[in-house]
Amino acid sequence: MQAPxxxxxxxxxxxxxxxxxxxxxxxxxxxxxxxxxxxxGKSTLARAFLRAASGDPGLEVPSPTFTLVQGYELPIGAAHHFDLWRLDGPADLAELGWEEAREGIVLVEWPDRLGPLAPADALTIALTPGAAEEQRVATLTGWPGRLAGLA
Incomplete structure (x- = not known):
């Protein structure tokens, strides 16, 4: 197992x-x-990820807080940004197209709502605020062998 x-x-x-x-x-x-x-900084990271993956720094990336999921077509395939804050648990994921979305890339805010549907091979990024307003600390776990040289 890879260290965080x-x-x-x-x-x-x-x-x-x-x-x-x-x-x-x-x-x-x-x-x-x-x-x-x-x-x-979860939404900031997701927005920047989608803009970088699309190759379009001006890509409109609205927060999915109210829609719960936003889909994107990227050069490498489909991506879905989920915000599960308003869900009580995994029961509502089927109607959001979770299984279909898993064929592409999924970014999930509030992943604790996934319950048993949380992918075992996921990259988990725990963000915590730092001492100053814009400072953050990111702790990454998962993606064995793919995080080398990332820091």
């Missing part, structure tokens, strides 16, 4: 750079689980 990778992110630009490095390593079938309290 901890990355200190001093500002939003560092968070965006991490997202771009992850996007370059992502492939269809990947799940990226974004953990952390409100305001920890």
């Amino acid at each position: 990778v901890t990355i200190h992110l001093p500002d939003a630009a560092a968070t965006e750079a991490l997202a771009a490095r992850l996007a370059a390593r992502a492939r269809p079938g990947d799940a990226i689980l974004l953990e952390g309290p409100l305001g920890a």
Whole structure:
């Protein structure tokens, strides 16, 4: 088992750079689980990931807080950004197209709502606020062999 990778992110630009490095390593079938309290930077990281993966820094990436899921067509295939904050548990995922979305890349905010549907091979990114407003600490676990040189 690979040891967690901890990355200190001093500002939003560092968070965006991490997202771009992850996007370059992502492939269809990947799940990226974004953990952390409100305001920890989960949406910022997901938005930057999708922009980098699309090759379009101006890509419109609305928060899926109310729609629960947003889909994107990327050069490497489909991606879905889920925000499960308003779900009580995994029972509602079927109607959101979870199984179909798993064929592409899924980014999931509030992955604790996945319950037993959480992919065992996912990359989990736990974000915690740092000392200053834009500072974050990202702890990455999963993706054995794919996180080398990421920090």
